[in-house]
Amino acid sequence: MNHSHDLPHQEKPKPKPKPKPKAVIVGGSIAGVSCAHALIRVGWDVVVVEKSRKPPKGSPTGAGLGLDPLSQELIGTWTGRPELLHDITAPLTIDLNQAIDDEKTRKILARDENFNHSAAHWATLHDHLFSALPPEIFLWGHLFLSFSFSYDKQSVKIKAQVLDTGETTEVDGDMLVAADGCLSLIRNHFLPDVKLRYSGYCAWRGVFDFSGIEDSETIKKVRQAHPELGKCLYLDLAPGNHTVLFEIPNKRLNWIWYLNQPEPDLQGNSVTTKVRDDMIQKMYQDAEKIWHPALVQIMRETKEPFINAIYDCDPLERIVWDNVVLVGDAAHPTTPHSSRSTNMSILDAAVLGWCLEKWGSEYLTAALEEYQSIRLPVASKQVLHARRVGRIKQGLTLPDCEPFNPNTATPEECKMLPQSGLPFFGHNPLLGSSDLLLAGKR
Structure with missing residues (x-):
């Protein structure tokens, strides 16, 4: 007599799930x-x-x-x-390249109002x-x-x-x-x-935190000189140099100054270098000869600027x-x-x-x-x-x-x-x- 129909229904064994890669x-x-x-x-x-x-x-390190x-x-x-x-x-909707001459007068070289990026830290x-x-x-x-x-x-x-x-x-x-x-x-x-491959130039760079001093003379002057800060990527070009300035959230300004120089002697596994106080003071003096005073003042008031050697x-x-x-x-x-x-x-x-x-x-x-x-x-x-x-x-x-x-x-x-x-x-x-x-x- 066949009692197989009385046996409990046996489910097929489920295939084992494949381990995740x-x-x-x-x-x-x-x-x-x-x-x-x-x-x-x-x-x-x-x-x-x-x-x-x-x-x-x-972390205050890292840049814009x-x-x-x-x-x-x-x-x-x-x-x-x-x-x-x-x-x-x-x-960052505007990409603006300007020439700056010995009189610190600026002239627009190229302006793109459809840049359509955003700035972040x-x-x-x-x-x-x-x-x-x-x-x-x-x-x-x-x-x-x-x-x-x-x-x-x-x-x-x-x-x-x-x-x-x-x-x-x-x-x-x-x-x-x-x-x-x-x-x-x-x-x-x-x-x-x-x-x-060393590019032939390095960058001084820093992030200037102006929270709590939004009404200071420094900020008034930099906004006067750069009226579209907050939506514009400003690039000033002088022979053999150029700077970048733009605003990033939480009341900070990101600045970079590229200058031609021989390849620095970098220590360890890094392309940035710690700088001595005398190097910073010389940077301020050199900046005054080339850049708009409002930008130089931002450089002077930035804590711990550093040098980034530019490689690709x-x-x-x-x-x-x-x-x-x-x-x-x-x-x-x-x-x-x-x-x-x-x-x-x-x-x-x-x-x-x-x-x-x-x-x-x-x-x-x-x-x-x-x-x-x-x-x-x-x-x-x-x-x-x-x-x-x-x-x-x-x-x-x-x-x-x-x-x-x-x-x-x-x-x-x-x-x-x-x-x-x-x-x-x-x-x-x-x-x-x-x-x-x-x-x-x-």
Whole structure:
């Protein structure tokens, strides 16, 4: 007699869920936290290894930056709080290049009223991105030492030193994302002969905090001399020099002065240098000979100005090896003249996320090859354009034109000055921004 119908109904065993793929991101700067957002959104587990002992929240270091419209939209989709980004940025709608002569008289060389960027402070933007991530994914105070592939190249293991204890620890993942900056050790592993290229000039820079002294003579005079502060990127050009001035939120002015000089002797793994008091005093005296007194006064009242040596790198031939991928300044160190460093980092992260989602983790090689094919040609052209613009603004030689003199420049010569001359300004070849934003919203 068959009693099989009396047996309890047996369910098919459920297939085991596939383990989530895991990425190890080396570097917790804006490129690193952007990648964390983009990868978590497309189903990856993420660990961020960062040598700083804590997030840079509230840090006065770092400087102002310009975010383009696509970066702003991407950040809004990652955090889900675009209104908060609006609160920590200020409009930069005008890009204004002016010549300044020996009499401190200014003449407009190029004015673009459709610049359409926003100004932010580096540390504030970092905090905005960091705060929207799960805090447990960060390994703070971990100094990256080295990495190795598994025998089948399917996984990667990184070694890091825990700075507080001196111990060495290991982290495994399916993919290594090198977001370790322009002096990237991971890039150096694959491309030991690639060196940063000194631009021929350095930048004095600082952030002037005028909170509580909004009615001071200094601020009155700087607003008189720069009536569109708060929405304008001001660039003053003198032979062999140029300055940048713009307002960032929380009552701060970001200023930069680029000046031609031999390559400085930098200590350690950094492109910034601490300055002595006598160097600062000389900077003030030199500034008085060239720049508008209102700007010089801002320089004088800025706490702890510092020197940034300006480097970039010839475009790389590749930014992907097996399951290792370069992003941000590790992939394309650039001079700052096209406001690209942060924007390129954010776009790298978005494109990487889009490619990983499109191909799935089982086709990781194809995903990373597509990421490289999209980002490498665009970033390479933008790096070379920023280099050229920097040399023009500094009056340095170029093979195809005479050194630029802002006081005698023709309208034709001034066409290179606005940032809108950047290749791919405002659009992204091979990938519509709507694709990236849809990927970001999932």
